[in-house]
Amino acid sequence: MSTIQIVLVALFVYLGSIGSVVGNTIGWYALGRPLVASFVVGVITGDLQDAMVVGIPLQIMYMGSVTPGGAVAWDLSYATYIGTAGAIMFGKGAGASELIGYAVLFAGIGGFVGQLMWNLSYALNLPLNRLAKKYADAGDTKHMYVPNVVGGQIIGFACRFIPAVIVLSALNLGSAQADFANMIPGWLTQFLSVFGGMMAALGMGIILSFLVKKGWHYAVFLAGFILVTYFNLSTMAVAVIATIVGVVFYAAETKEA
Amino acid sequence: MAEKKISPKTLKKSFLNWFFWNGCSQQAESMLGMAFGQSMAPVIDELYDTKEEKAAALNRHITLFNTESQVGSICNGITCALEESLANGQCTPEVIESVKVALIGPTSAIGDSLWVATIIPILLTICLSIAEANPSTAWIGAVIYLIAYPIGTCILSWNLFRLGYRSGLEGLQNLMASGKLDKLTDALTLVGLIVTGALTASFVSASLPIQITKEVADYTGAEVVYNTVVLFNADNMLNSIFPKILPLGLTLLVYYLYSKKKWSPMKLMGLIAVLAAILTAIGKVSGVY
Numbered sequence: 431m432s433t434i435q436i437v438l439v440a441l442f443v444y445l446g447s448i449g450s451v452v453g454n455t456i457g458w459y460a461l462g463r464p465l466v467a468s469f470v471v472g473v474i475t476g477d478l479q480d481a482m483v484v485g486i487p488l489q490i491m492y493m494g495s496v497t498p499g500g501a502v503a504w505d506l507s508y509a510t511y512i513g514t515a516g517a518i519m520f521g522k523g524a525g526a527s528e529l530i531g532y533a534v535l536f537a538g539i540g541g542f543v544g545q546l547m548w549n550l551s552y553a554l555n556l557p558l559n560r561l562a563k564k565y566a567d568a569g570d571t572k573h574m575y576v577p578n579v580v581g582g583q584i585i586g587f588a589c590r591f592i593p594a595v596i597v598l599s600a601l602n603l604g605s606a607q608a609d610f611a612n613m614i615p616g617w618l619t620q621f622l623s624v625f626g627g628m629m630a631a632l633g634m635g636i637i638l639s640f641l642v643k644k645g646w647h648y649a650v651f652l653a654g655f656i657l658v659t660y661f662n663l664s665t666m667a668v669a670v671i672a673t674i675v676g677v678v679f680y681a682a683e684t685k686e687a
Numbered sequence: 688m689a690e691k692k693i694s695p696k697t698l699k700k701s702f703l704n705w706f707f708w709n710g711c712s713q714q715a716e717s718m719l720g721m722a723f724g725q726s727m728a729p730v731i732d733e734l735y736d737t738k739e740e741k742a743a744a745l746n747r748h749i750t751l752f753n754t755e756s757q758v759g760s761i762c763n764g765i766t767c768a769l770e771e772s773l774a775n776g777q778c779t780p781e782v783i784e785s786v787k788v789a790l791i792g793p794t795s796a797i798g799d800s801l802w803v804a805t806i807i808p809i810l811l812t813i814c815l816s817i818a819e820a821n822p823s824t825a826w827i828g829a830v831i832y833l834i835a836y837p838i839g840t841c842i843l844s845w846n847l848f849r850l851g852y853r854s855g856l857e858g859l860q861n862l863m864a865s866g867k868l869d870k871l872t873d874a875l876t877l878v879g880l881i882v883t884g885a886l887t888a889s890f891v892s893a894s895l896p897i898q899i900t901k902e903v904a905d906y907t908g909a910e911v912v913y914n915t916v917v918l919f920n921a922d923n924m925l926n927s928i929f930p931k932i933l934p935l936g937l938t939l940l941v942y943y944l945y946s947k948k949k950w951s952p953m954k955l956m957g958l959i960a961v962l963a964a965i966l967t968a969i970g971k972v973s974g975v976y
Contacts, residue, residue, distance in 0.1 A: 620976050
């Protein structure tokens with residue numbers, strides 16, 4: 431990856447993190463989602479197809495990581511931008527399951543760094559309260575953005591962008607070592623590919639815990655499952671059927687009332 | 688003295704301050720307090736004249752405040768309406784403070800459970816199924832999400848803000864009591880469940896790599912050829928009972944441990960890593976991999 435590409439990816443790591451300057455709706459909840467993040471990395475590196483190959487499984491794996499704000503368990507933005515970029519750097523010419531294995535590995539590293547940085551910025555933001563109090567006491571309504579946006583974003587940017595540049599540069603240097611990919615033993619690649627496939631169960635299991643509220647909901651979940659296994663439908667076809675079911679259900683429910 | 692009223696332009700400004708910068712300075716002391724103060728600043732500037740009044744009002748809003756900020760914009764709307772009544776002498780600062788504290792719980796709950804934990808995953812699963820349909824056009828799913836989610840959320844957030852301003856606390860109560868929200872959630876839950884089932888079948892992989900093979904000599908040709916014949920394959924056997932039974936079982940196991948046994952995602956990740964290591968080792972030993 432060129433320096434410009436590294437800087438651009440790091441910039442998006444920051445934009446997709448919690449409380450970036452574009453707001454959580456556009457940042458954390460849109461740019462920070464693995465599906466979108468891999469698309470962005472794909473556009474930046476020019477390898478859109480490989481990026482999406484890892485983006486889809488990463489999104490499924492991390493589907494359960496939706497908890498907002500203070501309860502962040504895993505820095506999704508860091509995990510997926512670094513994971514996708516790492517997979518593209520190291521996995522040149524590799525097959526899909528190898529790419530996914532690399533992405534899972536690097537996303538783990540990225541998520542860990544991101545988690546440290548989140549805790550750091552959370553602590554560094556504390557003194558801003560004093561600054562806000564000063565402006566509030568002066569009744570200065572015109573400068574309330576200074577502690578919140580200016581202060582918060584200098585800290586936020588420093589905690590996201592700079593470490594991301596360092597991590598990405600290190601990965602870039604590592605991948606430039608000619609036969610690094612060959613140094614990884616076969617059993618490890620095999621393990622990563624098995625692990626990647628099984629990790630999808632994590633996202634799906636956590637999502638189920640949000641969705642299942644009544645006993646018969648298991649049957650509805652199973653219906654979606656067998657439409658693929660017994661009827662060989664694509665997930666898109668199942669999504670269309672699901673939407674129809676939803677519309678009919680809503681119409682029937684509201685008519686009764 | 689003429690009755691004070693917040694202009695539509697100021698309301699919009701207050702909303703935009705919140706929409707873009709609600710999470711900018713999040714920390715453990717006041718959570719989103721500073722952002723809330725910034726959101727109220729234009730309103731305060733318009734409603735109050737003296738420096739003392741402005742200072743008192745600003746100090747009211749930089750204290751602890753937290754919510755799921757997208758659905759929580761209704762709190763900002765309600766607070767705008769309350770500040771307006773206060774400026775007209777029909778409300779007290781104590782009421783504003785206690786209403787704000789009271790709003791934290793229900794708006795966080797609705798926001799987190801309905802918007803963050805239901806709408807986002809459902810929209811993502813739909814976009815994933817678009818992405819999965821064809822590898823060369825997979826990016827379309829990402830683009831649709833990137834456009835649809837922020838626009839949809841912005842419209843919702845702005846309307847909740849206006850609802851809060853127009854009808855105050857009553858608006859929130861009516862919204863929760865009408866029952867329409869519940870039915871919509873129920874219908875969306877069904878969509879989510881079916882699509883999650885399909886995604887589980889398509890994406891989760893788990894297999895038991897055990898097989899027994901035998902070399903069988905083939906004498907039919909001119910030369911004797913030794914073919915490897917699979918006598919028993921654990922995975923094929925399991926799948927003939929119920930296709931993809933292992934991925935399904937693994938997903939339900941994760942669900943059980945997460946929701947009933949309260950395992951953390953990190954712990955679950957560790958369990959999956961251990962299982963994957965064991966299965967890889969079994970595969971190596973039995974010669975499948």
